[in-house]
Amino acid sequence: MAGEKKGLQLLDFWVSPFGQRCRIALSEKGLPYEYLEQDLGNKSELLLRSNPVHKKIPVLLHDGRPVCESLIIVQYIDEAFPGKDGKPALLPADPYARAQARFWADYVDKKLYDCGTRLWKLKGEAQQQARKEMLEILRTLDGALGDGKFFGGEAFGFADVAIAPFTAWFLTYERHGEFSVEEECPRLVAWAKRCGERESVAKNLTPPEKVYEFICGMKKRFGIE
Amino acid sequence: MTEGGELKLLGMWASPFVTRAKLALQIKGLSYEYVEEDLGSKSELLLSSNPVHKAVPVLIHDGKPVCESSVVVQYIDEAFAGAGPSLLPADPYERAVARFWAAYLEDKLVTPWRQVLRVKTDEERAEVMRQTIAAADVLEGGLKESSGGMGPFFGGESVGYVDVLLGGMISWVKATEVFSGAKIIDAAKTPLLAAWMERFCELDAARAVLQDVGALVEYARALQARFAAAAPNN
Numbered sequence: 001m002a003g004e005k006k007g008l009q010l011l012d013f014w015v016s017p018f019g020q021r022c023r024i025a026l027s028e029k030g031l032p033y034e035y036l037e038q039d040l041g042n043k044s045e046l047l048l049r050s051n052p053v054h055k056k057i058p059v060l061l062h063d064g065r066p067v068c069e070s071l072i073i074v075q076y077i078d079e080a081f082p083g084k085d086g087k088p089a090l091l092p093a094d095p096y097a098r099a100q101a102r103f104w105a106d107y108v109d110k111k112l113y114d115c116g117t118r119l120w121k122l123k124g125e126a127q128q129q130a131r132k133e134m135l136e137i138l139r140t141l142d143g144a145l146g147d148g149k150f151f152g153g154e155a156f157g158f159a160d161v162a163i164a165p166f167t168a169w170f171l172t173y174e175r176h177g178e179f180s181v182e183e184e185c186p187r188l189v190a191w192a193k194r195c196g197e198r199e200s201v202a203k204n205l206t207p208p209e210k211v212y213e214f215i216c217g218m219k220k221r222f223g224i225e
Numbered sequence: 226m227t228e229g230g231e232l233k234l235l236g237m238w239a240s241p242f243v244t245r246a247k248l249a250l251q252i253k254g255l256s257y258e259y260v261e262e263d264l265g266s267k268s269e270l271l272l273s274s275n276p277v278h279k280a281v282p283v284l285i286h287d288g289k290p291v292c293e294s295s296v297v298v299q300y301i302d303e304a305f306a307g308a309g310p311s312l313l314p315a316d317p318y319e320r321a322v323a324r325f326w327a328a329y330l331e332d333k334l335v336t337p338w339r340q341v342l343r344v345k346t347d348e349e350r351a352e353v354m355r356q357t358i359a360a361a362d363v364l365e366g367g368l369k370e371s372s373g374g375m376g377p378f379f380g381g382e383s384v385g386y387v388d389v390l391l392g393g394m395i396s397w398v399k400a401t402e403v404f405s406g407a408k409i410i411d412a413a414k415t416p417l418l419a420a421w422m423e424r425f426c427e428l429d430a431a432r433a434v435l436q437d438v439g440a441l442v443e444y445a446r447a448l449q450a451r452f453a454a455a456a457p458n459n
Contacts, residue, residue: 053329053363065318072324079317095304099291106293107277140277 008033009061011047013040015206015214017113017165018070019058024161025074025090027200029081071105074161091158098158104144104151105162111137112166120176120215121224131177135184142185149194156198160191164201167192171208172215232257235271235283237264239444242294244434245393246282249301251430252384253309295327298389312386326367326379326387334360335394338409341401342449354407364391365415376417377424384428392425392435400441 008026010033012019026033038047038057050059050066060067060076067076078090091098115137118130141163145151151159170181170192182189195201206214219225234250234257236243250257262271262281274283274290284291284300291300302312313320337356344350371379371387379387398409412419425431 062318067318067321068325069328072321072328075324076317076321079320095300096286096289096291098303099296099300102296102299103291103293106296 005034005061006063009036010034011036011038011044011050011057011059011061013038013057015211016057017169020165020168020204020206021070021161022058022060022073022077023204024164024200025077027203028090028156028161028198029077031077031081071109071162074158078158089157090161092152092155097152101152101158104141104159107140108163108166112163116166116169116173119173120219121222123225127176131179134173134177135179138181138185138188142188145187145191147187150191156195160195164192164195165205167195168205168208168211172212175212231287233260233285234258235260235262235268235274235285236281237262238436239441240281241394241397242280243282243393244396244436245294245390246284246297246301247434248389248392248430249298249312251433252312252389253301253305255301255305255308294393295331295390298386302386310383312380312384312389314380314385322371323379323386326364326371327390329360329367330364330387330390334364338394338397338401341405342445343452345453350405354405354409357401358407358409358411361409361411361415361418365418368417368421372417377421379421384425384430388421388425391421392431395422395425395431396436396438396441398422399438400445403438403442404445 008031010019010022010026012022012035014037023035036046038044040057043055047057047059048055050061051057051068054068056068058068058070058073060073062076062080067073074090083089091101111133115130115133119127119134122130148154150156151163170189173179174181196205232250232255234243234246236246236259238261247259260268260270262268264281267279270285271281271283272279274285275281275292278292280292282292282294282297284297286300286304291297298312313323334357337353337360340353341350341357344353367387368376368379371385372381375381379385379391384392402408402410408414410418410422426435
């Protein structure tokens with residue numbers, strides 16, 4: 001058993017969009033938990049014991065049992081703590097709607113973070129390529145949203161939880177890619193504002209300027225201009 | 226449950242990802258129309274059904290497309306919950322464990338493996354094979370954890386979600402071993418996985434669906450030649 005405590009604990013890192021997915025889900029469900037900030041430069045025994053395979057955050061501990069990987073944690077929270085009618089609230093009931101939600105969460109996982117990292121880390125030709133890809137990704141998400149209120153339609157759900165934390169990174173992408181997300185993807189920006197009106201998101205996202213500061217700090221550490 | 230037109234699978238015979246979908250459909254006892262795609266000249270149906278990735282497999286159910294093999298397998302499990310055994314367990318924690326190993330398989334084994342035919346040098350090939358084999362070693366531990374001492378499958382006594390995802394790769398695992406001369410699932414190093422592979426291949430679904438290894442080896446050689454001839458930054 002990884003930990004000893006009863007209840008919920010989240011091993012996390014303040015700026016991590018992956019960790020924030022879990023915080024949003026916990027908040028949406030009204031679940032109390034202990035937040036444990038991790039020093040990723042000097043990983044704790046608890047983290048290493050709880051996630052021996054990847055040694056990464058986030059990790060959710062439920063009565064000491066670890067759940068790893070942010071989207072898996074979100075699904076676990078949804079299923080282990082179903083709503084009053086016994087049905088989970090973040091993933092819709094309909095199998096086709098669930099498939100759509102999983103598809104978009106998978107798309108973001110495959111594409112967004114890595115492209116974003118290349119956008120701020122690299123220079124020249126490689127950065128231009130990352131910029132081009134980032135625009136394509138954001139436009140694809142904008143298109144997927146269409147005229148819908150949320151990715152799942154009327155209700156805030158799994159795909160929204162998966163993507164919302166990255167909205168705090170738009171400013172950083174914009175400054176490195178020299179484009180405006182609002183100009184390129186107005187529907188995505190409107191959706192981001194709607195998400196931001198929810199307490200679960202407002203409380204748990206890092207302010208965009210702080211994300212930018214964090215990335216500037218990372219660049220200094222890596223010796224990038 | 227379905228008559229002809231209700232379920233349609235767009236696929237390509239060699240794709241292990243399509244094989245996953247076929248295995249799930251077979252295990253659930255579902256009939257479907259199979260459409261072999263020419264990936265060099267993609268059909269209108271494929272392009273309109275999967276505009277984001279333009280890839281197979283695509284499962285079309287009552288005209289509505291589902292894309293990405295892991296999403297397709299979960300969809301089959303949930304939309305046809307009454308048909309055949311459930312691929313994911315009922316308990317939320319056990320589901321999380323199954324999803325963890327499915328994600329691990331994808332990120333750490335399948336991802337480097339996909340590079341085996343694409344990389345240009347022997348060193349690069351040795352490196353991606355090393356990563357693939359290292360992932361198999363970790364997956365062995367995952368099989369032990371998942372099956373909970375019962376076995377031989379990740380799902381325990383019966384086939385589950387991870388079994389289907391890894392099962393789709395079996396003929397390619399064997400073909401890659403022939404092709405590269407290195408063992409990925411080595412009975413000496415990963416005995417549980419080796420036993421798993423044997424038992425999986427005995428399943429009716431596997432017999433019906435898994436590709437001929439010799440055909441894949443031939444296909445792999447041709448594919449490798451194509452990648453080698455292509456421009457460096459392809």
